Amino acid sequence: MRPALYDKSEVAAHFGRAAQRYKQLANVQKHTGEALLRLASTHVSEQNQGTVLDLGCGPAIFADALSARAQRYVGVDIATPMLAQAQRACPSLKFVLADMEALPFHASMATLIYSNLAVQWANSLQALCAEAWRVLAPGGSFVFSTVLDDSLMPLAQLRARYGQMTGRVGAGTNAHKSLDEWQSALTAAGFSIQLAQSEAVVGEFDDVATLIRSVSGIGADYQATPTRSLSRSELLFLTQEYEAYRNQGFLPLTYNVGFVIAYKSIQ
Template identity: 35%
Template structure:
Protein backbone atom coordinates (compact mmCIF):
# COMPACT_ATOMS: atom_id res chain seq x y z
CA UNK A 1 0.00 0.00 0.00
CA UNK A 2 3.05 2.25 -0.16
CA UNK A 3 5.32 3.26 -3.02
CA UNK A 4 8.11 5.73 -3.52
CA UNK A 5 7.01 9.09 -4.86
CA UNK A 6 9.34 11.81 -6.10
CA UNK A 7 7.33 14.67 -4.61
CA UNK A 8 9.55 17.33 -6.18
CA UNK A 9 8.96 15.90 -9.66
CA UNK A 10 5.21 15.70 -9.02
CA UNK A 11 5.16 19.32 -7.84
CA UNK A 12 7.11 20.45 -10.90
CA UNK A 13 4.75 18.62 -13.30
CA UNK A 14 1.72 20.28 -11.75
CA UNK A 15 3.46 23.64 -11.58
CA UNK A 16 4.09 23.57 -15.32
CA UNK A 17 0.36 23.06 -15.88
CA UNK A 18 -0.88 25.69 -13.42
CA UNK A 19 -1.53 28.49 -15.92
CA UNK A 20 -3.86 26.49 -18.16
CA UNK A 21 -5.05 23.87 -15.68
CA UNK A 22 -8.68 24.92 -15.41
CA UNK A 23 -9.14 24.66 -19.19
CA UNK A 24 -8.52 20.91 -18.98
CA UNK A 25 -9.91 20.08 -15.53
CA UNK A 26 -13.41 18.87 -16.48
CA UNK A 27 -12.96 15.54 -14.72
CA UNK A 28 -11.54 17.19 -11.62
CA UNK A 29 -14.57 19.49 -11.41
CA UNK A 30 -16.98 16.59 -11.95
CA UNK A 31 -15.24 14.64 -9.19
CA UNK A 32 -15.44 17.58 -6.80
CA UNK A 33 -19.12 18.14 -7.51
CA UNK A 34 -19.83 14.51 -6.66
CA UNK A 35 -17.89 14.93 -3.45
CA UNK A 36 -19.76 18.09 -2.46
CA UNK A 37 -23.05 16.20 -2.68
CA UNK A 38 -21.91 13.87 0.11
CA UNK A 39 -22.08 16.69 2.66
CA UNK A 40 -25.19 18.73 3.42
CA UNK A 41 -24.80 22.45 2.80
CA UNK A 42 -23.11 24.10 5.78
CA UNK A 43 -21.84 27.56 6.58
CA UNK A 44 -19.09 28.73 8.85
CA UNK A 45 -16.11 26.81 10.13
CA UNK A 46 -12.67 26.19 8.69
CA UNK A 47 -12.04 24.04 5.62
CA UNK A 48 -8.67 22.64 4.61
CA UNK A 49 -8.42 22.18 0.84
CA UNK A 50 -5.58 19.66 0.71
CA UNK A 51 -4.16 19.51 -2.79
CA UNK A 52 -6.00 22.67 -3.79
CA UNK A 53 -4.50 23.01 -7.26
CA UNK A 54 -5.59 26.33 -8.72
CA UNK A 55 -8.19 26.72 -5.97
CA UNK A 56 -11.41 26.01 -7.87
CA UNK A 57 -13.03 24.29 -4.89
CA UNK A 58 -11.36 26.59 -2.38
CA UNK A 59 -13.43 29.32 -4.01
CA UNK A 60 -16.54 27.15 -3.80
CA UNK A 61 -15.99 26.69 -0.07
CA UNK A 62 -15.49 30.44 0.37
CA UNK A 63 -18.80 31.04 -1.41
CA UNK A 64 -20.43 28.76 1.15
CA UNK A 65 -19.19 31.03 3.92
CA UNK A 66 -16.22 29.03 5.20
CA UNK A 67 -12.73 30.12 6.15
CA UNK A 68 -10.46 28.26 3.72
CA UNK A 69 -6.89 27.06 4.04
CA UNK A 70 -5.50 26.16 0.62
CA UNK A 71 -2.60 23.70 0.68
CA UNK A 72 -0.65 22.28 -2.23
CA UNK A 73 2.63 20.52 -2.88
CA UNK A 74 3.26 22.66 -5.97
CA UNK A 75 4.44 26.27 -5.55
CA UNK A 76 3.14 26.99 -9.05
CA UNK A 77 -0.36 25.74 -8.28
CA UNK A 78 -0.43 27.58 -4.96
CA UNK A 79 0.69 30.81 -6.64
CA UNK A 80 -2.14 30.48 -9.18
CA UNK A 81 -4.65 29.88 -6.36
CA UNK A 82 -3.36 33.01 -4.62
CA UNK A 83 -3.65 35.09 -7.80
CA UNK A 84 -7.29 34.04 -8.02
CA UNK A 85 -7.96 34.95 -4.36
CA UNK A 86 -9.06 31.40 -3.76
CA UNK A 87 -8.59 31.16 0.02
CA UNK A 88 -7.94 33.02 3.25
CA UNK A 89 -4.63 31.27 3.95
CA UNK A 90 -2.12 29.46 1.72
CA UNK A 91 0.24 26.68 2.76
CA UNK A 92 2.95 24.94 0.76
CA UNK A 93 2.96 21.42 2.09
CA UNK A 94 2.56 17.68 1.76
CA UNK A 95 -0.67 15.87 2.66
CA UNK A 96 1.42 13.13 4.27
CA UNK A 97 2.93 15.66 6.71
CA UNK A 98 0.40 18.47 7.09
CA UNK A 99 1.87 21.67 8.60
CA UNK A 100 -1.18 22.17 10.83
CA UNK A 101 -2.02 21.58 14.48
CA UNK A 102 -4.11 18.57 15.39
CA UNK A 103 -7.87 19.18 15.53
CA UNK A 104 -7.54 22.62 13.94
CA UNK A 105 -10.09 22.46 11.07
CA UNK A 106 -13.76 21.52 10.79
CA UNK A 107 -13.61 19.90 7.37
CA UNK A 108 -10.66 18.39 5.53
CA UNK A 109 -11.28 18.22 1.79
CA UNK A 110 -9.04 16.55 -0.76
CA UNK A 111 -10.21 16.17 -4.36
CA UNK A 112 -8.04 13.90 -6.54
CA UNK A 113 -4.78 14.48 -4.68
CA UNK A 114 -4.38 11.44 -2.44
CA UNK A 115 -3.34 9.18 -5.33
CA UNK A 116 -0.05 11.10 -5.35
CA UNK A 117 0.75 10.05 -1.78
CA UNK A 118 3.41 7.45 -1.13
CA UNK A 119 1.11 5.97 1.52
CA UNK A 120 -2.62 6.51 1.24
CA UNK A 121 -3.04 5.50 4.88
CA UNK A 122 -0.57 8.17 5.96
CA UNK A 123 -2.45 10.79 3.94
CA UNK A 124 -5.79 9.73 5.43
CA UNK A 125 -4.32 9.65 8.93
CA UNK A 126 -3.02 13.21 8.54
CA UNK A 127 -6.33 14.55 7.24
CA UNK A 128 -8.08 12.94 10.21
CA UNK A 129 -5.46 14.23 12.64
CA UNK A 130 -6.05 17.89 11.77
CA UNK A 131 -9.86 17.56 11.78
CA UNK A 132 -11.79 18.28 14.96
CA UNK A 133 -14.00 15.63 16.60
CA UNK A 134 -17.41 15.84 14.95
CA UNK A 135 -15.85 17.13 11.74
CA UNK A 136 -15.52 15.28 8.47
CA UNK A 137 -12.87 14.31 5.97
CA UNK A 138 -14.12 14.31 2.38
CA UNK A 139 -11.84 12.85 -0.26
CA UNK A 140 -11.77 11.49 -3.77
CA UNK A 141 -9.08 9.36 -5.33
CA UNK A 142 -8.54 6.94 -8.22
CA UNK A 143 -8.76 3.16 -8.17
CA UNK A 144 -7.01 0.58 -10.31
CA UNK A 145 -9.45 0.46 -13.24
CA UNK A 146 -8.57 4.08 -14.12
CA UNK A 147 -7.00 4.77 -17.53
CA UNK A 148 -7.35 1.13 -18.59
CA UNK A 149 -7.79 2.15 -22.25
CA UNK A 150 -4.54 4.09 -22.31
CA UNK A 151 -2.71 1.32 -20.48
CA UNK A 152 -3.90 -1.44 -22.83
CA UNK A 153 -3.10 0.63 -25.93
CA UNK A 154 0.46 1.22 -24.81
CA UNK A 155 0.91 -2.43 -23.82
CA UNK A 156 0.26 -3.36 -27.43
CA UNK A 157 3.28 -1.23 -28.44
CA UNK A 158 5.95 -1.83 -25.79
CA UNK A 159 6.67 -3.09 -22.28
CA UNK A 160 7.33 0.30 -20.67
CA UNK A 161 5.27 2.00 -18.00
CA UNK A 162 3.14 4.80 -19.48
CA UNK A 163 0.55 5.24 -16.73
CA UNK A 164 0.71 5.14 -12.95
CA UNK A 165 -0.78 2.22 -11.06
CA UNK A 166 -3.60 2.89 -8.63
CA UNK A 167 -4.78 1.02 -5.56
CA UNK A 168 -7.71 -1.38 -5.63
CA UNK A 169 -11.00 -0.34 -4.08
CA UNK A 170 -10.35 -2.87 -1.29
CA UNK A 171 -6.93 -1.35 -0.57
CA UNK A 172 -8.43 2.15 -0.41
CA UNK A 173 -11.01 0.89 2.07
CA UNK A 174 -8.26 -0.77 4.10
CA UNK A 175 -6.38 2.55 4.30
CA UNK A 176 -9.45 3.94 6.11
CA UNK A 177 -9.82 0.92 8.42
CA UNK A 178 -10.92 1.61 11.98
CA UNK A 179 -12.75 4.81 11.05
CA UNK A 180 -16.43 5.53 10.52
CA UNK A 181 -16.65 5.93 6.75
CA UNK A 182 -18.74 5.67 3.62
CA UNK A 183 -17.03 4.95 0.30
CA UNK A 184 -18.58 5.09 -3.16
CA UNK A 185 -17.24 3.90 -6.51
CA UNK A 186 -18.19 5.25 -9.94
CA UNK A 187 -16.92 4.85 -13.48
CA UNK A 188 -16.49 8.21 -15.24
CA UNK A 189 -15.96 8.32 -19.01
CA UNK A 190 -14.43 11.03 -21.17
CA UNK A 191 -14.29 11.03 -24.97
CA UNK A 192 -11.80 12.86 -27.18
CA UNK A 193 -11.73 13.43 -30.93
CA UNK A 194 -8.28 11.85 -31.23
CA UNK A 195 -5.45 10.35 -29.18
CA UNK A 196 -3.43 13.60 -29.04
CA UNK A 197 -6.48 15.22 -27.46
CA UNK A 198 -6.66 12.51 -24.80
CA UNK A 199 -2.94 12.79 -24.06
CA UNK A 200 -3.14 16.60 -23.93
CA UNK A 201 -5.96 16.39 -21.40
CA UNK A 202 -3.57 14.62 -18.99
CA UNK A 203 -0.69 16.97 -19.74
CA UNK A 204 -2.98 19.97 -19.29
CA UNK A 205 -3.78 19.02 -15.70
CA UNK A 206 -0.18 18.13 -14.88
CA UNK A 207 -0.82 14.41 -14.40
CA UNK A 208 2.26 13.38 -16.36
CA UNK A 209 4.72 12.16 -13.71
CA UNK A 210 5.19 8.38 -13.81
CA UNK A 211 6.48 7.01 -10.51
CA UNK A 212 8.32 4.07 -12.12
CA UNK A 213 9.88 6.10 -14.92
CA UNK A 214 8.90 5.94 -18.56
CA UNK A 215 10.24 5.11 -21.99
CA UNK A 216 12.30 7.83 -23.61
CA UNK A 217 11.98 9.01 -27.17
CA UNK A 218 9.58 11.06 -29.25
CA UNK A 219 6.03 10.03 -30.03
CA UNK A 220 6.39 9.95 -33.81
CA UNK A 221 3.46 10.15 -36.21
CA UNK A 222 3.80 6.45 -37.02
CA UNK A 223 3.90 5.50 -33.35
CA UNK A 224 0.91 7.73 -32.64
CA UNK A 225 -1.04 6.01 -35.43
CA UNK A 226 -0.25 2.60 -33.94
CA UNK A 227 -1.31 3.83 -30.50
CA UNK A 228 -4.61 5.12 -31.92
CA UNK A 229 -5.23 1.79 -33.62
CA UNK A 230 -5.12 -0.03 -30.27
CA UNK A 231 -6.90 2.66 -28.23
CA UNK A 232 -10.62 1.84 -27.66
CA UNK A 233 -12.82 4.21 -29.62
CA UNK A 234 -16.21 4.44 -31.30
CA UNK A 235 -18.39 7.10 -32.89
CA UNK A 236 -18.19 9.14 -29.67
CA UNK A 237 -14.39 9.35 -29.86
CA UNK A 238 -11.37 7.95 -28.01
CA UNK A 239 -12.19 6.82 -24.50
CA UNK A 240 -10.50 7.62 -21.20
CA UNK A 241 -12.26 6.13 -18.19
CA UNK A 242 -11.67 6.64 -14.49
CA UNK A 243 -12.65 4.57 -11.47
CA UNK A 244 -13.46 7.32 -9.02
CA UNK A 245 -13.66 6.61 -5.30
CA UNK A 246 -15.33 9.24 -3.15
CA UNK A 247 -15.43 8.97 0.59
CA UNK A 248 -16.57 10.61 3.80
CA UNK A 249 -14.90 9.89 7.14
CA UNK A 250 -16.65 10.97 10.34
CA UNK A 251 -14.03 12.11 12.82
CA UNK A 252 -14.41 11.21 16.49
Protein backbone atom coordinates (compact mmCIF):
# COMPACT_ATOMS: atom_id res chain seq x y z
CA MET A 1 0.00 0.00 0.00
CA ARG A 2 1.34 3.42 -0.97
CA PRO A 3 1.73 5.79 1.98
CA ALA A 4 -0.75 8.65 2.19
CA LEU A 5 0.51 11.98 0.89
CA TYR A 6 0.66 15.11 2.98
CA ASP A 7 -1.74 17.87 2.02
CA LYS A 8 0.77 20.70 1.97
CA SER A 9 -1.92 23.34 2.49
CA GLU A 10 -2.87 21.56 5.72
CA VAL A 11 0.77 21.27 6.78
CA ALA A 12 1.14 25.01 6.23
CA ALA A 13 -2.06 25.72 8.14
CA HIS A 14 -1.03 23.62 11.15
CA PHE A 15 2.39 25.24 11.42
CA GLY A 16 0.97 28.66 10.69
CA ARG A 17 -1.39 28.42 13.65
CA ALA A 18 1.55 27.46 15.85
CA ALA A 19 3.84 30.29 14.72
CA GLN A 20 3.47 32.59 17.72
CA ARG A 21 4.13 29.90 20.34
CA TYR A 22 6.63 27.81 18.36
CA LYS A 23 9.79 29.19 19.97
CA GLN A 24 8.44 28.59 23.47
CA LEU A 25 7.49 24.95 22.84
CA ALA A 26 10.10 23.72 20.34
CA ASN A 27 12.60 22.31 22.84
CA VAL A 28 13.34 19.15 20.84
CA GLN A 29 13.74 21.23 17.69
CA LYS A 30 16.19 23.54 19.43
CA HIS A 31 18.23 20.58 20.67
CA THR A 32 18.47 18.94 17.25
CA GLY A 33 19.15 22.25 15.49
CA GLU A 34 22.05 23.02 17.78
CA ALA A 35 23.41 19.49 17.35
CA LEU A 36 23.15 19.89 13.58
CA LEU A 37 25.06 23.17 13.70
CA ARG A 38 27.84 21.48 15.67
CA LEU A 39 28.05 18.67 13.10
CA ALA A 40 28.17 21.22 10.29
CA SER A 41 30.99 23.08 12.02
CA THR A 42 32.96 19.83 12.31
CA HIS A 43 32.30 18.31 8.89
CA VAL A 44 31.65 21.28 6.58
CA SER A 45 34.33 23.86 5.91
CA GLU A 46 33.64 27.43 7.04
CA GLN A 47 33.39 29.22 3.72
CA ASN A 48 31.87 32.58 4.72
CA GLN A 49 30.87 32.97 1.11
CA GLY A 50 27.96 32.18 -1.14
CA THR A 51 24.42 31.49 0.08
CA VAL A 52 23.10 29.36 2.91
CA LEU A 53 19.56 28.08 2.37
CA ASP A 54 17.55 27.30 5.51
CA LEU A 55 14.77 24.87 4.50
CA GLY A 56 11.82 24.87 6.88
CA CYS A 57 13.25 27.84 8.73
CA GLY A 58 10.16 28.41 10.88
CA PRO A 59 10.51 31.55 13.02
CA ALA A 60 14.24 31.78 12.20
CA ILE A 61 15.60 30.21 15.37
CA PHE A 62 18.97 29.48 13.73
CA ALA A 63 19.11 32.30 11.20
CA ASP A 64 21.80 34.28 13.02
CA ALA A 65 24.10 31.27 13.39
CA LEU A 66 23.62 30.29 9.76
CA SER A 67 23.99 33.78 8.33
CA ALA A 68 27.39 33.98 10.03
CA ARG A 69 28.53 31.09 7.80
CA ALA A 70 27.86 32.78 4.47
CA GLN A 71 27.56 36.09 2.68
CA ARG A 72 23.84 35.60 2.13
CA TYR A 73 21.09 33.83 4.08
CA VAL A 74 17.72 32.76 2.62
CA GLY A 75 15.09 31.21 4.84
CA VAL A 76 12.36 29.06 3.27
CA ASP A 77 9.10 27.95 4.86
CA ILE A 78 5.68 26.77 3.72
CA ALA A 79 3.75 28.72 6.37
CA THR A 80 3.22 32.45 5.91
CA PRO A 81 2.78 33.19 9.66
CA MET A 82 6.11 31.46 10.37
CA LEU A 83 7.81 33.71 7.84
CA ALA A 84 6.18 36.76 9.39
CA GLN A 85 7.66 35.80 12.75
CA ALA A 86 11.03 35.19 11.08
CA GLN A 87 11.04 38.54 9.31
CA ARG A 88 10.20 40.38 12.53
CA ALA A 89 13.03 38.59 14.33
CA CYS A 90 15.55 39.13 11.52
CA PRO A 91 14.44 42.16 9.45
CA SER A 92 17.67 42.34 7.46
CA LEU A 93 17.48 38.75 6.19
CA LYS A 94 15.55 37.30 3.25
CA PHE A 95 12.69 34.83 3.67
CA VAL A 96 10.76 33.06 0.90
CA LEU A 97 7.42 31.24 0.93
CA ALA A 98 7.92 27.93 -0.87
CA ASP A 99 7.56 24.16 -0.78
CA MET A 100 10.93 22.46 -0.37
CA GLU A 101 9.99 19.95 -3.09
CA ALA A 102 9.60 22.76 -5.66
CA LEU A 103 12.06 25.52 -4.84
CA PRO A 104 11.82 28.84 -6.74
CA PHE A 105 15.58 29.21 -7.14
CA HIS A 106 18.00 28.83 -10.00
CA ALA A 107 20.47 25.97 -10.18
CA SER A 108 23.60 26.06 -8.03
CA MET A 109 22.46 29.10 -6.04
CA ALA A 110 23.43 27.77 -2.58
CA THR A 111 26.73 26.72 -1.09
CA LEU A 112 25.06 25.18 1.97
CA ILE A 113 21.57 23.81 2.56
CA TYR A 114 20.55 23.42 6.20
CA SER A 115 17.28 21.90 7.38
CA ASN A 116 16.30 21.06 10.93
CA LEU A 117 13.39 18.63 11.47
CA ALA A 118 11.55 19.74 8.34
CA VAL A 119 12.38 17.36 5.49
CA GLN A 120 10.20 14.61 6.99
CA TRP A 121 7.24 16.58 5.60
CA ALA A 122 8.30 15.83 2.02
CA ASN A 123 5.94 13.61 0.06
CA SER A 124 8.79 12.33 -2.10
CA LEU A 125 12.32 11.80 -0.83
CA GLN A 126 13.43 11.57 -4.44
CA ALA A 127 11.88 14.91 -5.38
CA LEU A 128 13.31 16.65 -2.33
CA CYS A 129 16.82 15.27 -2.86
CA ALA A 130 16.69 16.16 -6.56
CA GLU A 131 15.72 19.74 -5.68
CA ALA A 132 18.49 20.00 -3.09
CA TRP A 133 20.97 18.72 -5.68
CA ARG A 134 19.71 21.18 -8.30
CA VAL A 135 19.97 24.33 -6.17
CA LEU A 136 23.22 23.33 -4.44
CA ALA A 137 26.46 24.45 -6.03
CA PRO A 138 29.16 21.86 -6.77
CA GLY A 139 31.26 21.43 -3.65
CA GLY A 140 28.34 22.35 -1.42
CA SER A 141 26.74 20.35 1.40
CA PHE A 142 23.19 19.39 2.31
CA VAL A 143 23.02 19.22 6.11
CA PHE A 144 19.78 18.10 7.73
CA SER A 145 18.09 16.41 10.65
CA THR A 146 14.86 14.47 10.24
CA VAL A 147 12.37 12.46 12.23
CA LEU A 148 12.87 8.77 11.46
CA ASP A 149 10.68 5.72 11.87
CA ASP A 150 9.94 4.49 15.41
CA SER A 151 9.53 8.01 16.77
CA LEU A 152 7.10 9.52 19.30
CA MET A 153 7.49 6.55 21.62
CA PRO A 154 5.84 5.37 23.80
CA LEU A 155 2.96 7.71 22.91
CA ALA A 156 2.43 6.08 19.52
CA GLN A 157 2.43 2.59 21.06
CA LEU A 158 -0.04 3.56 23.76
CA ARG A 159 -2.42 5.21 21.31
CA ALA A 160 -2.28 2.12 19.10
CA ARG A 161 -3.00 -0.09 22.12
CA TYR A 162 -6.01 2.00 23.06
CA GLY A 163 -7.31 1.72 19.49
CA GLN A 164 -6.99 -2.06 19.56
CA MET A 165 -8.78 -2.24 22.90
CA THR A 166 -11.69 -0.06 21.82
CA GLY A 167 -11.86 -0.86 18.13
CA ARG A 168 -11.33 2.82 17.34
CA VAL A 169 -8.84 2.89 14.48
CA GLY A 170 -7.13 5.95 13.11
CA ALA A 171 -4.64 6.84 15.80
CA GLY A 172 -0.93 6.85 15.47
CA THR A 173 1.81 8.89 13.87
CA ASN A 174 2.93 9.65 10.35
CA ALA A 175 4.94 6.93 8.62
CA HIS A 176 8.43 8.40 8.73
CA LYS A 177 11.25 7.04 6.59
CA SER A 178 14.28 5.10 7.77
CA LEU A 179 17.86 6.34 7.64
CA ASP A 180 18.59 3.76 4.92
CA GLU A 181 15.77 5.16 2.77
CA TRP A 182 17.19 8.65 3.10
CA GLN A 183 20.67 7.49 2.15
CA SER A 184 19.33 5.65 -0.89
CA ALA A 185 17.42 8.74 -2.09
CA LEU A 186 20.44 10.99 -1.62
CA THR A 187 22.76 8.61 -3.44
CA ALA A 188 20.29 8.27 -6.32
CA ALA A 189 20.21 12.07 -6.62
CA GLY A 190 24.01 12.15 -6.96
CA PHE A 191 25.11 13.02 -3.42
CA SER A 192 27.99 11.46 -1.54
CA ILE A 193 27.18 10.70 2.09
CA GLN A 194 29.66 12.21 4.52
CA LEU A 195 27.75 11.41 7.70
CA ALA A 196 24.54 9.54 8.51
CA GLN A 197 23.68 8.71 12.09
CA SER A 198 20.66 8.42 14.32
CA GLU A 199 20.10 9.53 17.89
CA ALA A 200 17.32 9.04 20.39
CA VAL A 201 16.24 12.52 21.46
CA VAL A 202 14.07 12.43 24.55
CA GLY A 203 11.70 15.16 25.64
CA GLU A 204 10.79 15.18 29.34
CA PHE A 205 7.38 16.30 30.59
CA ASP A 206 5.55 16.62 33.87
CA ASP A 207 2.27 15.19 32.59
CA VAL A 208 0.56 13.72 29.53
CA ALA A 209 -1.29 16.90 28.63
CA THR A 210 1.96 18.88 28.43
CA LEU A 211 3.60 16.05 26.49
CA ILE A 212 0.85 16.02 23.87
CA ARG A 213 0.89 19.81 23.67
CA SER A 214 4.62 19.65 22.81
CA VAL A 215 3.58 18.05 19.50
CA SER A 216 0.29 19.80 18.77
CA GLY A 217 1.48 23.18 20.03
CA ILE A 218 4.16 23.50 17.35
CA GLY A 219 1.91 22.29 14.54
CA ALA A 220 3.52 18.87 14.14
CA ASP A 221 0.30 16.95 14.87
CA TYR A 222 -0.97 16.99 11.27
CA GLN A 223 -1.66 13.45 10.03
CA ALA A 224 -1.51 12.39 6.40
CA THR A 225 -4.31 9.89 7.02
CA PRO A 226 -7.57 10.62 8.89
CA THR A 227 -7.04 10.16 12.60
CA ARG A 228 -9.38 9.97 15.54
CA SER A 229 -9.47 12.86 17.96
CA LEU A 230 -8.15 12.39 21.45
CA SER A 231 -11.19 11.67 23.62
CA ARG A 232 -11.44 12.15 27.36
CA SER A 233 -11.43 8.39 27.88
CA GLU A 234 -8.27 8.00 25.79
CA LEU A 235 -6.59 10.86 27.62
CA LEU A 236 -7.43 9.12 30.91
CA PHE A 237 -6.00 5.86 29.53
CA LEU A 238 -2.79 7.59 28.45
CA THR A 239 -2.49 9.37 31.79
CA GLN A 240 -2.75 6.08 33.66
CA GLU A 241 -0.60 3.92 31.36
CA TYR A 242 2.14 6.49 30.81
CA GLU A 243 3.02 6.41 34.53
CA ALA A 244 4.83 3.10 33.97
CA TYR A 245 7.36 5.03 31.86
CA ARG A 246 7.97 7.87 34.31
CA ASN A 247 11.71 8.24 34.89
CA GLN A 248 13.33 10.56 37.43
CA GLY A 249 10.03 12.37 37.78
CA PHE A 250 9.39 12.93 34.07
CA LEU A 251 7.36 11.31 31.30
CA PRO A 252 9.48 10.66 28.18
CA LEU A 253 8.66 11.25 24.53
CA THR A 254 11.39 9.77 22.38
CA TYR A 255 12.17 10.86 18.84
CA ASN A 256 14.40 8.77 16.59
CA VAL A 257 16.30 11.55 14.81
CA GLY A 258 18.56 11.17 11.81
CA PHE A 259 21.48 13.54 11.23
CA VAL A 260 22.84 13.60 7.68
CA ILE A 261 25.54 15.48 5.83
CA ALA A 262 25.60 14.92 2.06
CA TYR A 263 28.12 16.40 -0.36
CA LYS A 264 27.73 17.48 -3.99
CA SER A 265 30.97 16.70 -5.77
CA ILE A 266 32.74 19.37 -7.76
CA GLN A 267 33.25 16.84 -10.55
